[in-house]
Amino acid sequence: MTDFEMGRRSFLKTAVAAAIISAVPVSIRKAQASISANKNGSSFLTKKRILGQGKAAMEVSALGFGVMGMTYNRSEHPDKKQCIRLLHEAVDKGVTLFDTAIIYGPLTNEELAGEALSPYKDKINITTKFGHEVINGKATGRQDSRPETIRRYCEESLKRLRLEALPMFYQHRFDRKIPIEDVAGTIGDLVREGKVLRWGMCEVSPVTIRKAHSVYPLTAIQSEYHFMHRDVENNGVLETCRELGIGFVPYSPLNRGFLGGNINEYTQFDTNNDNRQTLPRFTPEAIRQNTKIVNILQNFGRTRGITSSQVALAWLLQKAPWIVPIPGTTKSAHLDENLHSLEISCSQQDWQELEKSIAAIPIMGNRYNAEQQQQVGL
Template sequence: MIKTRTLGRNGPAVSAIGLGCMGMSDFYANRDDAESIATLHHALDQGLNFLDTSDIYGPYTNEELIGKAIAGRRNDVFIATKFGITRDPANETARGFNGRPEYVKASCDASLKRLGIEQIDLYYQHRVDKTVPIEDTVGAMADLVRAGKVRYLGLSEASAATLARACKVHPIAALQSEYSLWTRDPEATGALAACRAHGVALVAYSPLGRGFLTGAFSKPEDLPADDYRRKFSPRFAEENFQRNLALVEVVKQLAHSKGVTASQIALGWVLAQGDDVIPIPGTKRRSYLDQNIAALDVVLSPAELAQLDKAFPMDVAAGLRYPESFLGSVNA
């Protein structure tokens, strides 16, 4: 069975690696629901029980896909979903944020229906709504816990100060933030330290740098034309791509010397940052899922960790992690 980690100081044990499900339904090309469901079933069969989704993925279709996949297997899965980002169907780059209490509760009910479950295991505010006091939003989330609709609460891309305020309203089990070799923002902003001060797990999304750290790409054209990374991700842009490839070469060389994959080195680094850090790499393929699970057995020596830290200091990546228009919603 897969190793487990505790979701926060007093939270439940979940698989030490989770499965980010976004790409099964949105943003990446080559959607294949049959393969995605097979991958979800394979994850559960292997003991990987921590599934991550959101109402924005699709929107809505990813929750429906997971609901279909877990039917009859509720006891095998720990489901995390999110609310709080709104999308404009007429503009794929536009985002809105809603943390109003009535929206929180309506979103929860809708997610429960799509997932086909009676209780969400971990419910995140996907992004902080700066127009609504965090106390009001988390207060509404706490009402959902008291109503039995949600077990544990989480925030995503919240600042250290916001996390501290939220914890005064209700215990927060997890803070989800982008964290990888080339995105070490939780260290730089103090969010990781705040998690540890408050007994909160850090759930690391995009631990493989949206696939870049796997070494699978050599040029932007390796991505399908309709892949959002090619259109919107600054680090995949032509002017940054080659500079970032040089960083990945360090990962590939270390992987070769250890007889593992580059993705396993990248995941191994995240896992080595502490037992309170849980990466949730995304994939819709069973073969990649097995590679990710095997990363749990990759042991990086102090010298190897130091080598990676030297190659990947803060802000080493060329290009912002999101388009500039999105950055106001992170570390909020």
């Protein structure tokens, strides 16, 4: 993107943000205190949430930022300078939770996060993930959570992220060969050595969460959660988090962009670097059917002056104060739009009616293909 385009975008972004705010009825402008104006006139986020409890607690901005799509699994690839500029903009606007993983790239996403964000390490948290095996920079498709591998991955992530300690190290996927107690024990040792500050797990069952938490307290569980994938409400994961005081980080909160309304049956995904083309919910036929859900979100938002992305994020945020979604974007306008979801508050009745309308639409296609689903530890 040229500087001219960036300038134009930033003008449009300001205009759109202003239009959004002025269109928001007073009744849903309750949380104004969460966003205030800085000296340049742009808004920044002050609202905070706490993931985990006691020594596992981590205070973060109420909305995080998923760095993955800047280099991996998505189709927009701005150059490194633009990515760094956007990450700095997010920091400037008050985002203090940035999410990456070793497998993203592999390695390039951590390198980007390290270069862009390590200068701010005293005021933000970069979370990363181990588990998917990476050999010589290539993913093997296997899991490796052996204690010695976790230690090696930790050292390598510290270097790429340019940090002395990892603010949070998630196990990305459950490794059926390694008892979770051994993984938790290794993390406990790394914490005692000062190399890791906290830990979390992704896509695991309540039984695994309980076992892991009893060995070393978890800060957060990160699993997929959005209007089109609500399993964590019914499989005991959210309930277990609530009971044990563990935070919850919904990943892909916009269903990989789908709920933002910019994807249709003609959308072409990058054939070399976008996993959406492998997902059953992203075939043209499924997109055509599932767009009915986006239309419901758009209709809900239309009368309230907000977008479907904002509806999707605000709905997650109101579910519990220990939930912190991590939407990803490559665009400043989307960053602003997403941050403004923190200003939205609707009545419980409104949300329930919305849930009911969406539940009436059958969703076409599974979220993952068979191979990806097999890696989920439920």
